[in-house]
Amino acid sequence: CVHLTSENRHEIFENCKIDLRSIISSKSTLKRAKDKASKMENSAQRTFHREEAKMNATKNLKNAMKIFVNEKESLYETKLEARTYSKFTRHIEDTDAEVGRSYKRSRQSEDYHEETGEATTDEDVNASESLLQKNDKKEDIQDDVIKGILGNIVEYSDVTKEIFSIYKKQYPNGDLIDLRLNSAFFKKKLPNSTAISYLTEMDTITESLVPKNVHDFLVHLFSKNLTAKEWHCEIDDLRSPEKNDPVMNAVVRVIRRTLPQFIKAFSLEDQNPLINITTIEGAHLNSFVHPCLDAFLWYIANIHYEYGEITSKKHVNNNRADGAGFMTDVNKYQLVYVEGSRPVTKDDKEITDIEKITKNIKNIFAKIVKETIKNRRRLPETLYVFGGQSFRLRIHLFYIDYCGTYRLNEVDNTNLPRKFSEMKDFIYFYECVLKWALLVRNVTESFDKAKTEQRPSRLSYANALLQLND
Known part of the structure; x- marks a missing residue:
């Protein structure tokens, strides 16, 4: 340093x-x-x-x-x-x-x-x-206890309990028992004794609907052998033999309104649209199927029926229906849903149509229940939603109800007459649609009766709302 x-x-x-x-x-x-x-x-x-x-x-x-x-x-x-x-x-x-x-x-x-x-x-x-x-x-x-759509225990017939038990064992997660005669469940899963008991029960409901005097009137009318011109005169002169019978009067009105179109088609022979394979779906349904359904539903059940690609918010995925029937009271509930095809079509059309119909009528049924409960009104004692299918020249008419799960029940089916030699088939044709319309009337009358009953208590209303939420 x-x-x-x-x-x-x-x-x-x-x-x-x-x-x-x-x-x-x-x-x-x-x-x-x-x-x-x-x-x-x-x-x-x-x-x-x-x-x-x-x-x-x-x-x-x-x-x-x-x-x-x-x-x-x-x-x-x-x-x-x-x-x-x-x-x-x-x-x-x-x-x-x-x-x-x-x-x-x-x-x-x-x-x-x-x-x-x-x-x-x-x-x-x-x-x-x-x-x-x-x-x-x-x-x-208990295995035989069946609940209604609101979860309440309801007493059903023994055959209904047996069918429900068989279905739940075969399809634990299923929600629709298809009891049409040609369904796989009815033909392959039900024992013969059970099927016979069910058909007997259905016959008791449907076959007694057509009055004997109406049946005799139809037999007498369509047993006549007349030319096209004579049939038109017969229709013009047609009157109800019993003016105080509302069902007879309705049948006469339906015949006067719908039969002339068939007579005209029969007269065309080779160009008959009921035989011609080139007939398009809309023309066929609008000429021969929908007018009959419309007339019977209006004159018998006071149902307003619309046809021609009908849209509705209640339809699954906003699908269009070929025909839809609505009540005319303040609620205007839809009770009828119909799909159809032309005289000549592919086999798979029948399957796709029935799937579409069942999905929509289940949805419509549930909507009616929810809207009725939310308005704090009683459900009608008889509640069905009706479906119709016109496949080729055959009409199938059915309805769904609820017995522990939805059930599809066939009312009747019939062929459309195609020519003068099949005039007697009109007996079955008109009776088939008449049965269906009378069942629709039973439902509308049940709605009217429910309106006169005492309003549900608050407790019942609250319990019903809880079931809807579940």
Whole structure:
């Protein structure tokens, strides 16, 4: 150091100062980094505690909701049991009156209802009896119990229970029992005895619909051997033999409106559109099929029938129907859905049409139920949705109902007469459509009857809404 010049010493001194500043700066940076890391650690811990608190709060909320739901269900059951008790005490009151006993128990029931302010309906009693049976026999599951579309237990015939049981074993996830005569399930899955019992049950419903006087009238009319000109004169002079019979009057109106088009076609011989393979679908259906359905539905059931590629929001995927029938009251529910084809078409057209029909009428059925319940109205005792299929020269008419699941039931099927030698086939043709229209009328009358019944209680309404949501 003695030999160092003043400049060297100054340079060394400056370098030391720079190194010292660098060391001090590094320590300061390290301290700031440590402080920042410490803050981040504290922030992470606070965030973790908040998330844990949120999870605990969510868990507590879920537990509280479960307790609330259980309490609500318990309250429903208590009300149902109270209504059942009321029904039983009123029955005891009637019995006591006959033998001169005390009315104490019935008065207790009346006092209870004065406090609650609610009346007991048969629907509530049925629901409560079902609930009590469920509580008494929670583990006793009966195979033959069939529920209605709202989950209520409904009593059906033995053959219906048997068919439902067979179907559920074969198709656990299925939702439509196809009971048409040519369906695979009917032909291959049902035992002969069950099939015979079902057909007997259906015959009891459908074959008695056509009055004998109407059948005799049709036989007498279409047994005549007339020329085209004579048939037109016969139609012009046609009158109802019984003016006070609404069904007979309707049949005469239908014949006067629809038969002339067939007579005209028969007169064309080689150019007869019922035989000509070049006839297009729309012309065939609009000339011979839809007018008959339209006339019968209007004159018999007061159903407004539209045809010619009809659109509706109730159709699956907004499919178009060849024909659709609607009620004429304020609700305007659709009850009829029809698909058809021309006289000559491919075999697979029949399969695709029936699939389209069944999907749409199931959807229409469900829509009717939902809209009726949401309006707090009673469902009609008889609720069917009707389908029709015109394949080549044959008409198939059917309906769906709900017996634990949807069922497709065939009302009848018939050929369209094609020429003068087949005039007697009009007996079966008109009777086939008449049966179908009379069943439609039964449904519309059931809707009218439901409007006059007592409105469902709030409890029944709430239970029905819960079933719809499920």
